[in-house]
Amino acid sequence: MADADGQHADGAAVGKAAAEAAVAGTAVNADVDDAATEDRKRPRFGNRMLTDSDRVFEHNAWDNVGWDEEQERHAQEVVRKQALGRVDDSKQENLEAEADKFWDKFYSNHQNKFFKDRHWLLTEFPDLAPENPEYLVLPPPRGEGAADDEDEEADTGAQRASASKSASKTVLPAQASDAASSSSAVAGAQSVGGGGSSSSGEASSVPLIQHSAHSTKRCLEVGCGVGNTVFPLLTANRDPGLFVYACDFAPTAVNVLKTHAQYEPKRCHAFVCDVANEDVPLPEGSLDVAIMIFVLSAIHPDKMAGAIARVVRCLKPGGVLLLRDYGRYDLAQLRFKEGRYLSENFYMRGDGTRVYFFTQEELRDLLQRCGLTEEENIIDRRLIINRIRRLKMNRIWIQCKFRKPLAAA
Numbered sequence: 271m272a273d274a275d276g277q278h279a280d281g282a283a284v285g286k287a288a289a290e291a292a293v294a295g296t297a298v299n300a301d302v303d304d305a306a307t308e309d310r311k312r313p314r315f316g317n318r319m320l321t322d323s324d325r326v327f328e329h330n331a332w333d334n335v336g337w338d339e340e341q342e343r344h345a346q347e348v349v350r351k352q353a354l355g356r357v358d359d360s361k362q363e364n365l366e367a368e369a370d371k372f373w374d375k376f377y378s379n380h381q382n383k384f385f386k387d388r389h390w391l392l393t394e395f396p397d398l399a400p401e402n403p404e405y406l407v408l409p410p411p412r413g414e415g416a417a418d419d420e421d422e423e424a425d426t427g428a429q430r431a432s433a434s435k436s437a438s439k440t441v442l443p444a445q446a447s448d449a450a451s452s453s454s455a456v457a458g459a460q461s462v463g464g465g466g467s468s469s470s471g472e473a474s475s476v477p478l479i480q481h482s483a484h485s486t487k488r489c490l491e492v493g494c495g496v497g498n499t500v501f502p503l504l505t506a507n508r509d510p511g512l513f514v515y516a517c518d519f520a521p522t523a524v525n526v527l528k529t530h531a532q533y534e535p536k537r538c539h540a541f542v543c544d545v546a547n548e549d550v551p552l553p554e555g556s557l558d559v560a561i562m563i564f565v566l567s568a569i570h571p572d573k574m575a576g577a578i579a580r581v582v583r584c585l586k587p588g589g590v591l592l593l594r595d596y597g598r599y600d601l602a603q604l605r606f607k608e609g610r611y612l613s614e615n616f617y618m619r620g621d622g623t624r625v626y627f628f629t630q631e632e633l634r635d636l637l638q639r640c641g642l643t644e645e646e647n648i649i650d651r652r653l654i655i656n657r658i659r660r661l662k663m664n665r666i667w668i669q670c671k672f673r674k675p676l677a678a679a
Contacts, residue, residue: 327657335653335664345599349615355608362612365624366570370544372622373568374520377496379621387498388563392506394669395592397559398489400509407506479515479539479551486511488557492545492581493565494518497527504537513537515552519544545580546573552584560585562593566636567626571616574626578640587677591642596627597649597666603627628668642672 318333337345357365365372389409392399400406481488487509491499494516504514516538518524527533527540543550546569560581569577581591596602598615602625610617615627630647638644650667 327655327660330655330657332653332655333650335651337651337664341664342599345604348604349599352606352608352611352617353614354611356611356613357609357618365612365618365622368622369546369568369570369624370519373518374522376621376623377520377522377526387502389502389506391499391502394594395561395671397590397592397671398503398507398561400507400512401487402509405507405509407508409502409506478553479541481513481553481556484511485513487559488513488515489559489561490515490517490550490552490557490581490584491561491563492517492550492577493562493568494527494540495520495523497530497533497540499561499563500527500538500540501530501532504532504534513539515557516540517543517545517550519546545577546570549580550584554583555586557584558586558589560589560591562591562595564595566593566633567595567628568624569626570624571613571626575636575639578636582640582642582674585674587674589674590645591637591670591672591674593633593637593668593670593672595633595668596625597651597668598627598629600627600666601663630668633668633670637670637672641674643675644670644672646671 318329318331392406489503489512491503491514494500495518497516500514500516504512514537516524516527517540518527519542521542524540524542533540541551562581566574566577578591585591603615603617606617610619612618612624616624617626618624630649634644634647647670648668650665650669652665652667654663654665655661656663
């Protein structure tokens with residue numbers, strides 16, 4: 271845990287080492303079978319380089335695949351043409367005013383059938399690993415030739431069009447109302463009266479959520495959707511002191527998450543919150559980790575800084591913000607057709623949801639302006655391979671780790 275005094279630094283290092291060992295294929299527990307561990311390998315970004323183009327179809331993905339000048343010029347020309355078909359202001363105003371409704375409709379249509387579970391979480395973000403390696407649970411074995419467990423890497427527009435035909439990866443319980451009623455008795459996370467100070471300096475009318483007394487490491491996922499981060503995290507990290515808060519501004523997404531068979535009120539509390547426009551109802555300076563994965567890009571650029579500031583307010587001094595999002599000229603950006611362009615690098619999807627494509631410098635500026643210090647800011651240029659169809663797709667994501675400075679002595 272990233273306490274202000276750093277007293278758990280050694281324990282955290284052990285947990286991180288355990289996570290890294292696990293994803294590298296090293297058994298943490300003596301009874302873990304070597305062959306099973308081998309199946310669970312998923313190297314951290316930057317470990318699989320394409321040095322021989324003749325071998326490109328041997329794996330599902332290659333790291334740090336650079337672009338040549340011709341590819342760069344092509345991307346710039348595509349974006350220039352997209353800008354010629356800008357969406358009119360009145361429609362843009364409606365997209366902003368109804369943003370929550372568009373996402374709520376998205377989850378009403380797709381439930382938990384669209385995004386993949388993020389089993390790569392502890393690989394890319396070892397801060398989420400338990401401090402005690404005994405609480406680390408390896409992910410399930412992956413089949414031969416299984417694709418990397420990236421999330422939005424398939425979200426290029428075409429997938430959204432055909433998503434309704436895809437099979438569900440997770441199963442909702444038959445009696446959703448039973449799970450909903452049980453989750454209402456959130457152990458140790460009841461709403462209490464009062465309020466915190468808002469990021470604008472004004473008193474907030476939103477009641478605070480009281481932390482569980484048993485929690486020693488508190489995480490918040492912003493834009494939790496239906497639990498594709500929450501459940502892999504709770505499954506991999508069985509530390510009894512871990513408590514995960516999860517919020518989304520789409521009520522349907524939160525309801526789907528809370529009616530999931532794996533939802534544990536003693537370890538997790540999901541609630542509706544629009545961080546672009548309202549404070550997070552958690553005590554100031556009380557979280558160890560905040561997670562924003564493919565979330566900031568869905569917020570209007572004018573409101574991004576405010577959203578980050580509201581999340582940072584809840585972090586402890588020494589707490590970290592973990593972020594992963596779309597990078598400039600990602601395949602998803604270049605596939606947008608005429609009539610989807612909102613503003614520079616900001617687009618409307620066919621279902622009314624929106625997406626922004628960042629540079630490292632933009633994210634650095636946003637996060638530093640909110641008082642965070644940079645520890646990691648990497649661009650993930652990945653060549654995704656469809657070995658069956660013999661297709662190559664250039665994906666670009668940015669992954670960040672920024673820390674809230676320790677309080678002055």
